[in-house]
Amino acid sequence: MVVLRISLFFLVTLSFIADHVFAGITRHYKFDIKLQNVTRLCHTKSIVTVNGQFPGPPIVAREGDRLLIKVVNHVQNNISIHWHGIRQLQTGWADGPAYVTQCPIQTGQSYVYNYTVVGQRGTLFWHAHISWLRSTVYGPIIILPKLGIPYPFTKPHKEVPIIFGEWWNADPEAVISQALQTGGGPNVSDAYTLNGLPGPLYNCSAKDTFKLKVKPGKTYLLRLINAALNDELFFSIANHTLKVVDVDAVYVKPFETDTILIAPGQTTNVLLKTQSQFPNATFFMTARPYVTGLGTFDNSTVAGILEYEFPSKTPHSTLPIKKLQLFKPILPALNDTSFATKFTNKLRSLANAQFPANVPQKIDKRFFFTVGLGTSPCQHNKTCQGPNGTMFAASVNNVSFALPNTALLQAHFFGQSNGVYSPNFPTSPIIPFNYTGNPPNNTMVGNGTKLVVLPFNTSVELVMQDTSILGAESHPLHLHGFNFFVVGQGFGNFDPNNDPPNFNLVDPVERNTVGVPSGGWVAIRFLADNPGVWFMHCHLEIHTSWGLKMAWLVLDGKLPNQKLLPPPADLPKC
Numbered sequence: 001m002v003v004l005r006i007s008l009f010f011l012v013t014l015s016f017i018a019d020h021v022f023a024g025i026t027r028h029y030k031f032d033i034k035l036q037n038v039t040r041l042c043h044t045k046s047i048v049t050v051n052g053q054f055p056g057p058p059i060v061a062r063e064g065d066r067l068l069i070k071v072v073n074h075v076q077n078n079i080s081i082h083w084h085g086i087r088q089l090q091t092g093w094a095d096g097p098a099y100v101t102q103c104p105i106q107t108g109q110s111y112v113y114n115y116t117v118v119g120q121r122g123t124l125f126w127h128a129h130i131s132w133l134r135s136t137v138y139g140p141i142i143i144l145p146k147l148g149i150p151y152p153f154t155k156p157h158k159e160v161p162i163i164f165g166e167w168w169n170a171d172p173e174a175v176i177s178q179a180l181q182t183g184g185g186p187n188v189s190d191a192y193t194l195n196g197l198p199g200p201l202y203n204c205s206a207k208d209t210f211k212l213k214v215k216p217g218k219t220y221l222l223r224l225i226n227a228a229l230n231d232e233l234f235f236s237i238a239n240h241t242l243k244v245v246d247v248d249a250v251y252v253k254p255f256e257t258d259t260i261l262i263a264p265g266q267t268t269n270v271l272l273k274t275q276s277q278f279p280n281a282t283f284f285m286t287a288r289p290y291v292t293g294l295g296t297f298d299n300s301t302v303a304g305i306l307e308y309e310f311p312s313k314t315p316h317s318t319l320p321i322k323k324l325q326l327f328k329p330i331l332p333a334l335n336d337t338s339f340a341t342k343f344t345n346k347l348r349s350l351a352n353a354q355f356p357a358n359v360p361q362k363i364d365k366r367f368f369f370t371v372g373l374g375t376s377p378c379q380h381n382k383t384c385q386g387p388n389g390t391m392f393a394a395s396v397n398n399v400s401f402a403l404p405n406t407a408l409l410q411a412h413f414f415g416q417s418n419g420v421y422s423p424n425f426p427t428s429p430i431i432p433f434n435y436t437g438n439p440p441n442n443t444m445v446g447n448g449t450k451l452v453v454l455p456f457n458t459s460v461e462l463v464m465q466d467t468s469i470l471g472a473e474s475h476p477l478h479l480h481g482f483n484f485f486v487v488g489q490g491f492g493n494f495d496p497n498n499d500p501p502n503f504n505l506v507d508p509v510e511r512n513t514v515g516v517p518s519g520g521w522v523a524i525r526f527l528a529d530n531p532g533v534w535f536m537h538c539h540l541e542i543h544t545s546w547g548l549k550m551a552w553l554v555l556d557g558k559l560p561n562q563k564l565l566p567p568p569a570d571l572p573k574c
């Protein structure tokens with residue numbers, strides 16, 4: 001008995017040491033995809049959720065940990081989950097976009113997502129990656145630094161995730177399917193939400209208000225996540241300053257601001273320092289959209305409340321919270337592009353010895369992609385509800401991407417790409433035009449499932465150019481499988497001679513989602529050191545639905561740790 005105890009103790013200790021010294025630990029989660037009745041704005045509806053929770057449960061891990069997340073599908077819809085921003089080194093099978101890295105998990109089936117968090121710390125999020133199911137299927141990913149490694153900023157008293165979303169009284173699946181049938185713009189959401197709550201500025205909603213309760217004189221780390229489908233958002237807290245310290249799970253040079261701008265797919269960690277004394281007031285925190293396009297949008301405002309705890313000597317009855325003065329923040333105008341530009345220009349990598357900015361300095365391959373809207377012909381000789389009776393479409397280099405009925409990664413891995421995809425995605429527009437001038441007469445897009453093929457370790461520079469076709473618009477472009485450095489941006493047409501000399505190759509911000517400025521361009525660089533098929537798309541879901549998406553195929557390298565791992569046995573079949 002004694003021997004057994006000692007050896008058990010020994011085993012436990014040994015594995016503890018192994019976990020904490022040599023690598024991270026393994027954390028297990030179970031995601032049951034199931035329906036749940038939820039009421040907001042006096043509308044009750046049955047929504048697809050994870051474990052009946054809305055928003056879904058947070059995934060918490062430390063840098064270096066392995067995650068095993070079993071997803072079981074109990075609903076009628078096909079499902080897949082994407083771990084947005086996780087690098088997925090060699091584990092592309094666990095990335096999640098349906099028909100890109102996996103077939104969806106069908107009703108009654110399950111799939112274990114298995115991956116390790118490497119070289120990232122901060123906030124990311126997970127969301128459904130099929131159709132518009134991410135409107136209700138999303139939640140935070142919180143990546144803590146390795147044990148014993150401090151934050152490069154004041155240790156917060158508390159950490160609070162705040163996830164922005166959109167609430168639809170209608171079923172978003174019906175909204176997108178109708179839009180794709182008629183060719184017109186989709187209906188818009190009825191409210192924005194903070195942690196699933198629309199707050200007091202909407203009808204029948206005051207009881208569904210997010211409250212952040214704080215103590216005076218403390219620092220709080222707010223982990224802000226934009227999980228909205230179709231809207232970039234401004235966010236501000238009345239009478240308080242926010243210090244930005246991390247975006248997309250990469251530390252940045254801290255800077256202070258009253259308002260932040262956050263696009264769908266982006267995350268921002270901010271420090272909130274509370275006032276030193278009980279302020280005798282409460283404060284709204286509000287978010288509303290930043291909009292540049294011509295379509296209709298949800299122009300409403302979500303509010304939550306920042307509430308200070310009463311000093312302990314105050315009897316509660318004498319000072320009810322409701323009687324306190326309420327301050328409201330002033331947000332930029334809905335179309336304040338100059339704020340957007342100033343804000344994004346402040347984002348810089350830490351770029352120090354501990355957290356270097358490994359910006360590719362020598363480029364192997366350059367790409368120039370136009371991103372924007374377009375049209376496709378109305379089918380069956382009908383009149384459609386898009387521009388001039390056509391259907392709305394969107395494209396990259398005029399290719400409106402069509403998802404296959406099988407998964408691209410499988411097709412590649414098993415050498416069955418014939419008839420699934422072609423490796424000839426255009427490296428620049430086939431027909432150049434004045435991208436931000438008067439739009440061309442012909443706005444029809446082409447269709448296809450085309451990939452860019454990159455040898456392992458190719459260093460890539462990609463300029464993404466917005467077009468003015470059907471209106472210039474800011475497009476938050478998200479790249480799976482990589483972080484990239486945002487080395488330059490500007491308005492008008494990119495100038496290949498005069499713009500590159502101004503690129504920041506020293507401390508550009510490193511992230512996974514970047515806004516292509518409305519009527520402008522952005523230049524990014526990344527090293528293709530992760531073999532697999534990697535989706536890139538606008539994170540405005542309607543634009544993705546219309547085809548503003550493409551994929552990169554990064555080939556295996558020579559060494560064993562430069563190869564895509566074999567597919568897991570339970571990988572879903574189409």
Ligand code: C2O
Nearest residue numbers: 082084097265478
């Ligand atoms: Cu958050 Cu492909 O998406």
